[in-house]
Amino acid sequence: QAQGGDIVVTYKDDIATLDPAIGYDWQNWSIIKSLFSRLMDYTPGTPDLVPSLAESFTVSPDGLTYTFKLRKGVKFSNGRVVVPADVKYSIERAVDPKTQGPGAGFFGAIAGFDDFAAGKATGLAGIETPDTETVVFKLSRPDATFLHVLAINFASIVPKEAVEAAAGDFGKKPVGSGTFVLKDWVIGQKLVFARNPDYFVKGVPHIDSFTIEIGQEPLVALLRLQKGEVDIAGDGIPPAKFLEISKSPDAKDLIVDGQQLHTGYVTLNTKIKPFDNVKVRQALNMAINKERLVRIVNGRATPANQPLPPAMPGYDTAYKGYAYDVAKAKALLKEAGYADGFSTVLYSTNTDPQPRIAQAIQQDLAAVGVKAEIKALAQSNVIAAGGTEGEAPMIWSGGMAWIADFPDPSNFYGPILGCAGAVQGGWNWSWYCNEDLQKRAVAADSMSDPSKSAERVEAWKKIFVDVMADAPWIPVFNERRVVAKSKRMGGEPNIYVDPTRVINYDAIFVKP
Amino acid sequence: MVLLLARRLTQAALILLGVAAITFVLLYALPADPAVLLAGRNATPQTVANIRHQLGLDLPLPVQFWNYIVHLLQGDLGRSFNQKTAVAPLILARLPATLTLMAAGIAIEVMIGLTLGVIAAVRRDGAIDRLVMTLSFVGVSTPQFLVALLLLYVFAATLGWFPMSGYGTPAHLVLPAFTLGILGAGWYARIVRSAMIDVLGQDYVRTAHAKGVPAARVVLRHALPNALLPVIAMIGIDIGQFMSGAVVVEAVFGWPGIGQLAWQAIQQVDIPIIMGVTLVSALAIVLGNLLADLIAPFIDPRIRAG
Amino acid sequence: MSPGSLLRGVARRPVLALALAVIIGVFACALLAPLLAPYAPDDQMFDGLSLDGAPLPPSAQFLLGTDTLGRDLLSRLIYGARTSLLIGLVANGTAVMIGLAVGVIAGYFSGLLGGVLMRFTDLMTAFPALLLAIVLAALLKPSLWIVAMVIAMVNWVQVARIGYTETRSLAERDFILAERAMGAGNLRILTRHILPHLVPTAIVWGTLGIATTVLLEATLSFLGIGVQPPQPSWGNIVFESQSYFQSAPWLVFFPGAAILATALSFNLVGDALRDLIDPTQRGRD
Amino acid sequence: MTAPVLSVEGLCVDARTPQGARRVLHDVSFALNAGETLCLAGESGSGKSVTSLAIMRLLAKSSLRVAAGAIKLGGQDLLALPESAMRRLRGGDVAMIFQEPMTSLNPVMSIGAQLTEAIRIHQGAQDAPARARDMLDAVRITDPARRLAQFPHELSGGMRQRVMIAMALSCRPRVLIADEPTTALDVTVQAQILTLMRELKGEFGTSIILITHDMGVVAEMADRVAILQGGRIIEQAGVVPLFTAPREDYTRTLLAAVPRLGARAGEDGPPRVTTISPPTPPPGESPVLFVRDLAVTYRAHGKWFGGGSALKAVDNVSFELRRGRTLGLVGESGSGKSTTGKAVLGLIPFAGEVALDGVPIAGLSTREMRPLRRKAQMIFQDPYASLDPRMPVAAAIAEPLAIHGIGTASERRERAAELLRRVGLSPDHGSRYPHEFSGGQRQRICIARALALEPRLIVADESVAALDVSVRARVLDLMLELQETMGLAYLFISHDMAVIERMCHDVAVMRAGRIVEAGSRRAVFEAPADAYTRELMAAVPVPDPTRRPGVPLIPE
Numbered sequence A: 001q002a003q004g005g006d007i008v009v010t011y012k013d014d015i016a017t018l019d020p021a022i023g024y025d026w027q028n029w030s031i032i033k034s035l036f037s038r039l040m041d042y043t044p045g046t047p048d049l050v051p052s053l054a055e056s057f058t059v060s061p062d063g064l065t066y067t068f069k070l071r072k073g074v075k076f077s078n079g080r081v082v083v084p085a086d087v088k089y090s091i092e093r094a095v096d097p098k099t100q101g102p103g104a105g106f107f108g109a110i111a112g113f114d115d116f117a118a119g120k121a122t123g124l125a126g127i128e129t130p131d132t133e134t135v136v137f138k139l140s141r142p143d144a145t146f147l148h149v150l151a152i153n154f155a156s157i158v159p160k161e162a163v164e165a166a167a168g169d170f171g172k173k174p175v176g177s178g179t180f181v182l183k184d185w186v187i188g189q190k191l192v193f194a195r196n197p198d199y200f201v202k203g204v205p206h207i208d209s210f211t212i213e214i215g216q217e218p219l220v221a222l223l224r225l226q227k228g229e230v231d232i233a234g235d236g237i238p239p240a241k242f243l244e245i246s247k248s249p250d251a252k253d254l255i256v257d258g259q260q261l262h263t264g265y266v267t268l269n270t271k272i273k274p275f276d277n278v279k280v281r282q283a284l285n286m287a288i289n290k291e292r293l294v295r296i297v298n299g300r301a302t303p304a305n306q307p308l309p310p311a312m313p314g315y316d317t318a319y320k321g322y323a324y325d326v327a328k329a330k331a332l333l334k335e336a337g338y339a340d341g342f343s344t345v346l347y348s349t350n351t352d353p354q355p356r357i358a359q360a361i362q363q364d365l366a367a368v369g370v371k372a373e374i375k376a377l378a379q380s381n382v383i384a385a386g387g388t389e390g391e392a393p394m395i396w397s398g399g400m401a402w403i404a405d406f407p408d409p410s411n412f413y414g415p416i417l418g419c420a421g422a423v424q425g426g427w428n429w430s431w432y433c434n435e436d437l438q439k440r441a442v443a444a445d446s447m448s449d450p451s452k453s454a455e456r457v458e459a460w461k462k463i464f465v466d467v468m469a470d471a472p473w474i475p476v477f478n479e480r481r482v483v484a485k486s487k488r489m490g491g492e493p494n495i496y497v498d499p500t501r502v503i504n505y506d507a508i509f510v511k512p
Numbered sequence B: 001m002v003l004l005l006a007r008r009l010t011q012a013a014l015i016l017l018g019v020a021a022i023t024f025v026l027l028y029a030l031p032a033d034p035a036v037l038l039a040g041r042n043a044t045p046q047t048v049a050n051i052r053h054q055l056g057l058d059l060p061l062p063v064q065f066w067n068y069i070v071h072l073l074q075g076d077l078g079r080s081f082n083q084k085t086a087v088a089p090l091i092l093a094r095l096p097a098t099l100t101l102m103a104a105g106i107a108i109e110v111m112i113g114l115t116l117g118v119i120a121a122v123r124r125d126g127a128i129d130r131l132v133m134t135l136s137f138v139g140v141s142t143p144q145f146l147v148a149l150l151l152l153y154v155f156a157a158t159l160g161w162f163p164m165s166g167y168g169t170p171a172h173l174v175l176p177a178f179t180l181g182i183l184g185a186g187w188y189a190r191i192v193r194s195a196m197i198d199v200l201g202q203d204y205v206r207t208a209h210a211k212g213v214p215a216a217r218v219v220l221r222h223a224l225p226n227a228l229l230p231v232i233a234m235i236g237i238d239i240g241q242f243m244s245g246a247v248v249v250e251a252v253f254g255w256p257g258i259g260q261l262a263w264q265a266i267q268q269v270d271i272p273i274i275m276g277v278t279l280v281s282a283l284a285i286v287l288g289n290l291l292a293d294l295i296a297p298f299i300d301p302r303i304r305a306g
Numbered sequence C: 001m002s003p004g005s006l007l008r009g010v011a012r013r014p015v016l017a018l019a020l021a022v023i024i025g026v027f028a029c030a031l032l033a034p035l036l037a038p039y040a041p042d043d044q045m046f047d048g049l050s051l052d053g054a055p056l057p058p059s060a061q062f063l064l065g066t067d068t069l070g071r072d073l074l075s076r077l078i079y080g081a082r083t084s085l086l087i088g089l090v091a092n093g094t095a096v097m098i099g100l101a102v103g104v105i106a107g108y109f110s111g112l113l114g115g116v117l118m119r120f121t122d123l124m125t126a127f128p129a130l131l132l133a134i135v136l137a138a139l140l141k142p143s144l145w146i147v148a149m150v151i152a153m154v155n156w157v158q159v160a161r162i163g164y165t166e167t168r169s170l171a172e173r174d175f176i177l178a179e180r181a182m183g184a185g186n187l188r189i190l191t192r193h194i195l196p197h198l199v200p201t202a203i204v205w206g207t208l209g210i211a212t213t214v215l216l217e218a219t220l221s222f223l224g225i226g227v228q229p230p231q232p233s234w235g236n237i238v239f240e241s242q243s244y245f246q247s248a249p250w251l252v253f254f255p256g257a258a259i260l261a262t263a264l265s266f267n268l269v270g271d272a273l274r275d276l277i278d279p280t281q282r283g284r285d
Numbered sequence D: 001m002t003a004p005v006l007s008v009e010g011l012c013v014d015a016r017t018p019q020g021a022r023r024v025l026h027d028v029s030f031a032l033n034a035g036e037t038l039c040l041a042g043e044s045g046s047g048k049s050v051t052s053l054a055i056m057r058l059l060a061k062s063s064l065r066v067a068a069g070a071i072k073l074g075g076q077d078l079l080a081l082p083e084s085a086m087r088r089l090r091g092g093d094v095a096m097i098f099q100e101p102m103t104s105l106n107p108v109m110s111i112g113a114q115l116t117e118a119i120r121i122h123q124g125a126q127d128a129p130a131r132a133r134d135m136l137d138a139v140r141i142t143d144p145a146r147r148l149a150q151f152p153h154e155l156s157g158g159m160r161q162r163v164m165i166a167m168a169l170s171c172r173p174r175v176l177i178a179d180e181p182t183t184a185l186d187v188t189v190q191a192q193i194l195t196l197m198r199e200l201k202g203e204f205g206t207s208i209i210l211i212t213h214d215m216g217v218v219a220e221m222a223d224r225v226a227i228l229q230g231g232r233i234i235e236q237a238g239v240v241p242l243f244t245a246p247r248e249d250y251t252r253t254l255l256a257a258v259p260r261l262g263a264r265a266g267e268d269g270p271p272r273v274t275t276i277s278p279p280t281p282p283p284g285e286s287p288v289l290f291v292r293d294l295a296v297t298y299r300a301h302g303k304w305f306g307g308g309s310a311l312k313a314v315d316n317v318s319f320e321l322r323r324g325r326t327l328g329l330v331g332e333s334g335s336g337k338s339t340t341g342k343a344v345l346g347l348i349p350f351a352g353e354v355a356l357d358g359v360p361i362a363g364l365s366t367r368e369m370r371p372l373r374r375k376a377q378m379i380f381q382d383p384y385a386s387l388d389p390r391m392p393v394a395a396a397i398a399e400p401l402a403i404h405g406i407g408t409a410s411e412r413r414e415r416a417a418e419l420l421r422r423v424g425l426s427p428d429h430g431s432r433y434p435h436e437f438s439g440g441q442r443q444r445i446c447i448a449r450a451l452a453l454e455p456r457l458i459v460a461d462e463s464v465a466a467l468d469v470s471v472r473a474r475v476l477d478l479m480l481e482l483q484e485t486m487g488l489a490y491l492f493i494s495h496d497m498a499v500i501e502r503m504c505h506d507v508a509v510m511r512a513g514r515i516v517e518a519g520s521r522r523a524v525f526e527a528p529a530d531a532y533t534r535e536l537m538a539a540v541p542v543p544d545p546t547r548r549p550g551v552p553l554i555p556e
Ligand SMILES: Nc1ncnc2c1ncn2[C@@H]1O[C@H](COP(=O)(O)OP(=O)(O)OP(=O)(O)O)[C@@H](O)[C@H]1O
Pocket: D153, D154, D155, D156, D157, D158, D159, D184, D185, D186, D298, D299, D300, D311, D313, D332, D333, D334, D335, D336, D337, D338, D339, D340, D381
């Protein structure tokens, strides 16, 4: 793989912040990944965990103690060596209520979390730094996802002095020990990142620098990409251009198309009539012509029949879901007492192609007698409606659909299908809470012993199949992510659509 | 005059306060809870409550507003919820781009509009007149996005005369400014034509002809100033429109203006940024209108400014 | 003027006749849409999309082509006339009327009342319309009337400023002094002697505004306060399709042409009407 | 004799109307010789202004059109000239002074800018500002340096007229067309202007076409006279033959109707025109108009921070006017006559005490003023500017009736028609718009409008200035008749001493905002106490060409 090259990436929206304790949108997600390093990471392009800043680690048999040995001599870009205290500081910072970070909840298994989060303690008692190269995590309960948690952005290691020097503006002046360092940030225009020459893995990254230009309309970004001014169009290919590009002779050089850990679904609010009736929910599952929906997005997706995406461990290839069958759907509705159908409201975000998909769903529903009125709103309003009890009967999740934080089935349950998410302001928009399944989910997550991982996956598989029996969702399709890149960019599709970080800046390279 | 200015400035301050108050109340009316958005998908209710408290969103509205105004008077626009940084630098960084585009856009639309409007009025009911009038409709009936893309395709992508995107050099300014200019020119052309036809029928225009003043000078020096008042008013309006409303043009040409910032902030319910942008553009509008009102008596001395 | 001579007058001006025909046609579409449209406006036909999901260009089956969901564009345009006419005429008309009223009153009573009104106008100008729209979107059930209301609330401001400037200049003219000397009340001076002079302005704003408000409706609907899909309006067809202007130009061109033709026709008829009412203004805009 | 400088041959002009073309000039022919002054006189609306505009080729394109004829300037047919060539002639070779000064000056250009422009264009002079000031001096405007920076609306009617004259004369044209140049001027200035024109003629050999309704001016200025009536030249002759032996009946009427100053010497009031005995007001009745210590201050507009200077246009004016009486207000241009007139009706802010019919008007609201407005009307100095250009004149005349809710719509229409007839216009003029009338016709429309309400007081500001003598006599008689029958009171502002003599019971002479002399008309006219009054009396032109002052007659 070649070394060198300066590339240009475009985005429409501003980069909100590069503070790893705060940043939580899909744009800054991959940048933060490269600016900082964490104890754990993934092999590029895969969901496979590997130690990163940690040289090695051990887990106690009860699954409650994790001991990490740090790599020696790793330096922050300010020149200081990374020490165990930095790890403790960084994770406490992510949990600290003062940080207002959205990721605190991930660390809930660490001992002392509740006290600290409630402001009753000044730190996390469960993190210990016995010597200059060891960090010990004590958990209050087994957590099978804990290693994943240490690989997410919120667990990035930051130097205390730089955070304090930035005086609240760390998100604009990040200092880390990742593959790149921030060189320049012109507000509203661009961010320039240069490779970190001291990065602890030799030969990584491959490119010398990348510049993120923001405020770029996707259509124009694509045009610039075709002219060679831009190397990666970060927002992908707008629907209006997709067919044209994919049919052009250059298509194979310009388009990378990869599976992501994503499912598009329609939530059926179990607290609103008539969706409190499982038969109605099942009927609607049979009413949607997913093949046609896939056609509307120009084939950039595959029909889905369960919550988990195929690339996620726990996906049940044997499960067939509810087949498209209008007659059966009508019959079920009749059984449920809605022979003449009913009226309801379907929410959707307002950016193309979401309203179109909503309209196609609307037409399918009409075929079984369900009159759905569409409300296409700005994303924040849809999220607000979803999190308000009794507000949104149906929501098409497109545009804000769940993309996993880390490749573990539990991440697809808790907030969006579990009881904890069925609260005011939560993300469980079906308001679905099955106590039995909830218990099984907790149990599955306690199986932290690596040897039991197959068993655990099996447990999750069953949970999701059972969820589908209750049919709180209509899984619609698994959208593939399509990234447009210039011809000179090299690398497999899975580093442009990396399951854990979207674009993997560490792995992409410029062809010689 | 000084007194008048002082009075108008006080009024301007009151208007700004009014804008701030209304914006504040409206933002409160929004069901979208910034804390929920910030807390993200994985948040516990605890985290949400935490964030809400940190942002002061759990205080009663009047208290929040009072705090806001107190900070404002110290020149502090607050910190962005989403970007976790002070709002003022975010807006200030984008202000030059916005002002440049605004000035250039207005200059172009006024130039095109005045020229076409005057020609149409002078050649009224002729073929040129009809053409100009039809064009003005084409101008206002075409969505900004289309015009911007079309110009981009032709002059940047195909001909390569101008850069496709970016900010900094005059070459970057040309296409976005022309997009705004072409679209706005229709209004000016119409307004100018209408006013000019009225003026050209006045006795004093006949006097100018009788003095042997060259035709062009009669039109430009004698008639045009009498037709300028509505144009000045229109410029005052456009300042407002372009201040935070050039979202589409900014987006297409990657112009780092305030419009994009505002649009994103609204999507994300980033209240401090929305407030900041609103106040800054309100200030621009108020100043623009003030200027228009102050200039009016110089253009038409019959209007008493007092 | 008798109806006969009116007709003859129209016949002598072919452009005017054409404009009238366009307007009548648009009204017919709005009123008789179900009779005129070849398909239902929201029927996503299976054969309305290519196999990879692309809209179809105009053909014998779909005279103006289909949209990105496989619906017949012609039918959508015909149904869309309802929405767009309402917005273009009612919303825009209201805005022009409010604007003129405020502008004229503020310009004429240059004292306290005028000052307060104009400052209020300033306040409204300075206020971000978009925000208002979003808040309303979140609070109210989306409907056409709400868009109409928002458009009126947003657009009157501009007319008010123009009306204000013109009135200020008019109010200083001698004939207004003469009216006062005769004892004319302010109301009479405003309605009989100032407003008629603003008719050309009203025509400019009223007709140019048709096009812009029809487009504005699309933006507002996009934000969720107006018509919701699948209900068509000319504005939202253009708005949704503008990024397809290369791959499916018919989606932008036909609705765009409809908006343009309608606005232009209203303008021509407006001018003709004004000539009829006020011969001193013949040929003015 | 040399070839004429300018000759008009068979000129026909049509007006475009909804009913088709209407001929307003029929076959008009005349010639103007070098150094000659030709006076066009005649009835109001007879086509004088149209003729002059046709020569300048400045007829309003949308409504007037030359149908036939030729206009030759030094052998060149102006009608065939391309516009650019014509433009070079305008202002330089042929200059024109327009009838209505307010609307003829550009409201947004300073006086200085408008004056220097002509000088620059035709003479390219570097010292244009200085010459502009000299020209203002020449037309005897007070404080010329300050006037250069002022705008038209800040000047009095007379001053504007003088600016127009200065503008036309500034380039020393070969032919000067002057349309009622002195109509709005007081007699002393009129005399100065006429002298100026005569000097100019002598000095540069300028030929002058002078349009005037004032036979006094004709007698003083003309070498030859052409009399127009109904768009035709009915008589053309040298000035002396015309005055001594007029051929046409109309000419004779015209001459006979000329009021001569001193005609009513030895009598107190105006002549009786009816047999009704005027009502004698009961002694205790409050005056129709009572004015004490009136003062009006204009705030001139200054630069942004410079602050405006204040001008006291009227100061310390007191008088009273009783039922059935007429007070004449005379005085030089800019002395504050119009300002006084507007102030006493509460149309502009004033200080002091004004009572209409016993009711003090200071501080009254529009609504409170309304009943008073019905009793007091004003005829403005500038008739064109005071008519709504978008209102047909019949509606304009019925307007006051409508305002006060008098009569039904059809009654009002009838009344308007009747009033049109009484001021010598035809009722079917009613559907026309102000711009379709001649200056004098507009003035009559304004008079008709003021009379519509049968008020108790009329402030008449130069209201008969633009009328030819025959019409004027008729209108004045009408006004007197109304006074006798209804006890109307007039505040009569005029520069024409003969008219004042005919109309007034009392006279007040104003100068620089103050009343310098007041008293019964007889006392003031027959024994003027103030020097300025005496000057005024002496300056009145005498309608007798053989008694011309100063310049000797140019032999034919
Ligand atoms: N609107 C105004 N602003 C400032 N100054 C004014 C204004 N109107 C009039 N003046 C000034 O007030 C003075 C008196 O003007 P006024 O019109 O009363 O004169 P007048 O006696 O009617 O003269 P004339 O016989 O020429 O009409 C003049 O010096 C004039 O320049």
